[in-house]
Amino acid sequence: MNTSTVSNAAAVHDHAHDHAPTGVMRWLTSTNHKDIGTLYLWFSLFMFFFAGALAMLIRAELFQPGLQLFQPTVFNQLTTMHGLIMIFGAIMPSLVGFANWQVPLMIGAPDMAFPRLNNWSFWLLPAAGVLLISTFFVPGGAIAGGWTMYPPLFMQGGIAYDMSILAVHILGVSSIMGAINIIVTILNMRAPGMTLMKMPMFVWTWLITAFLLVAVMPVLACAITMLLTDRNFGTHFFDASGGGDPVMFQHVFWFFGHPEVYIMILPAFGIVSTIIPTFARKPLFGYVSMVYAVASIAFLSFIVWAHHMFTTGMPLGGQLFFMYTTMLIAIPTGIKVFNWVATLWRGSISFETPMLFSLAFVFLFTIGGFSGLVLALVPVDIQLQDTYYVVAHFHYVLFSGSAMAIMGGVYYWLPKWTGHMYDEKLGKVHFWLTAIAFNITFFPMHFLGLAGMPRRIPDYALQFAEFNMIASLGGFLLGASQLLFLYVVIKCVRGGIAAGNQPWDGADTLEWTQTSPPPYHSFVTPPLVK
């Protein structure tokens, strides 16, 4: 596959177009990037609701002190599976869904580079999802040692633990294949004239994210394979009594885990960097520095991992090194925020739903960035590690960061994907409910953490009761608001005002030159980019 791919692929697809399967087989056998993108997005939406429902149960148990609904065994399963499914089942697949739909459309390519691989990348996910969810029904229940799977605790548990390792392996295989496909597509299939530095920002963020995925998913695979053999085959990688080291797992895990954080946020940066210029009707400020900022964040993500482990008791030099590198991340991240604000400055701004989500992203993600800076400082981190402050921090970057950028992206591209405008009024109601409920849920968690409430506990001391009740009420509202999102999406898919080729007057990327919805095979003749 090389530059000749464009013309070859066009010919192949013209041929395939004549007898495309219909019904279920269309989806099962699809090699079309739009169909597969749609499958990814629906899959992730289902998982978002499933893991969200687990979060509702967590907040219900934490509504007041004492054990009311769940015994600690079940509670620990809820928190563990909520994290695992949200990360691997909701956020990551939804971003891959965006990549599938948007990367070919934005670079003027007819499809992904490896369409059959693309099909397999997706269809591994439901298999892994079923395997993971079914662990709730095996003897002993689902995994309960936290999504981070730390040994030796992870050694104590039933068959669910081995099943979950297998499921994560399958998810990892899917991610690696998807990432390779994205890299090859972007590097080889850009329209003539589209140099790397002319690519839309979203494509840049996904290119860098895909390299991160290829680099770190195998590391996770190694870590959990060692867990598997420790559990079943008598090895002692992480068992001190056999000469192993439980902390070594944490090092390997977070060497994957920290880049993973950026895998979930960089494409979100790309979405926001696409939406803000559109509705500010002004080009993205500092495109070149944005590209370098994303690349620097990706590089730094490989040398900060041990900031998740300051309380394990590293030597002084280690703690200082990881504190300094972590603080450095604030610089490229700051550049991105400054660029977004400068893009807004002297624009001609309007506030459609995608823009509302993006503006909220900039503000709330920055708050998450600040709490990240607070946590970067070793002495403060030692007070706050494993408390609700950390829970607040990562929900500010993952919910009001990734998830809200994804929602904004869905509203932004739904007219292109479906050919219909979504219900703007309901979209705005969904936005305001989400933004307000999110803050009611997670802002008090900063206070809970500062005051000393550990995370991952099913019951808490009386001094934490009030803020927990507030957080639970906010959480229920946040959960309910997402049903509105589902309704708006379904309504838009089923019908609505025709969107036209270009519903957003400020948008200038290639997908808007196509009809809405685009033809099943778009860019059969590559566009010329000047």
Add this chain to the structure above:
Amino acid sequence: MPKYTGRRLGQPFSAIRSLCAIFFGLIPALAWADFAVNLPQPASGLAQDIFDLHSLILWICLAILIVVFVPMLIALIRHRKSVGHQAAKFHDNLGVEIAWTIVPVLILIGMAWPATRLVASMKDTSKSDLTIKVTGHQWKWEYEYLGEDIRFMSNSSTPKVQIDGEQSKGEHYLLEVDRPLVVPAGQKVRLVLTASDVIHAWWVPAFGVKQDAIPGFIRDAWFKVDQVGTYRGQCAELCGVGHGFMPVVVDVVSPEQFATWKQEQKTLVAAAAANVGKTYEMAELKALGEKVYAANCVACHQPTGMGVPGAFPALNGSAIVSGEKAGHIDIVLNGKAATAMAAFGKQLSDLDLAAVITYERNSWNNTTGDLVQPADIAARRR
């Protein structure tokens, strides 16, 4: 709550409180005591330094927030399409971009300097007056005063009926233990930490100490507290079912009281030694066994002895419990590999083990009638 007479709450504290009040639109009459929004009042020098560092960073972040978002707010208000604002065309400015790269670097250096000094002092465990070995077990802490022959377990003392809501919750719900760690005021206490099963983390917020206790490895930490009082914390690393029920309580007493306390502990040890070889009645053993069961076994095997199907086996009607005494004693002494069943032989005395095994063999539907004496336990220890 502990009695504090340390430094008064500083400005940042009240400012954050007011911000928080505005944020939630709470009526001023609400009792603030229930809405702690900052780190707890520090009791050690380290905690005080952490408190001050956190306040400093918070103020810097607030300043940056204003500098960044006031322009954004102005743009959102004045540069709207609906007020007829025409978009400008500029898309970069090298001078500005260099400035907003350099300035954050300087700010970060300003933050890193005090943090670095503080990390160095937290790491300095030298010249301690007293060393205590802390061992994390699922789900209790063991304290051993090195060189003093004092060693005991510290279990949560919150009754299960309070957790289940059958009785109203006490003031220190989930933050109370049967035997607190006792340390002298004004002395540098060094902790060396490890664990017997999984990773735990020993944490007292007011001391500014949180250190993972890792099986097979030794870590250390230190604190020096001048103010006499009771200080509370919890295990901070997920360690299984009982993670939320593993409090840390430290009694800081005057050095004189500490000397007295040490004497008492040694007397207790001597008294226990005098009882070796003594035989006990069924009623005595069952009564003691019930307490030991409540402190050590109930989280998994449940008050009913029914366990949790699939996760923790039932003791009621269990083949081991109703079988030979030797098999029952062995599993309690040595535990079961790759499960949460710990080797209690290292944690409990012969008397406690004899009592709890007798209790299990004669409770619920188990009616073996067997009496296990401390001497039986001693005989089976390897």
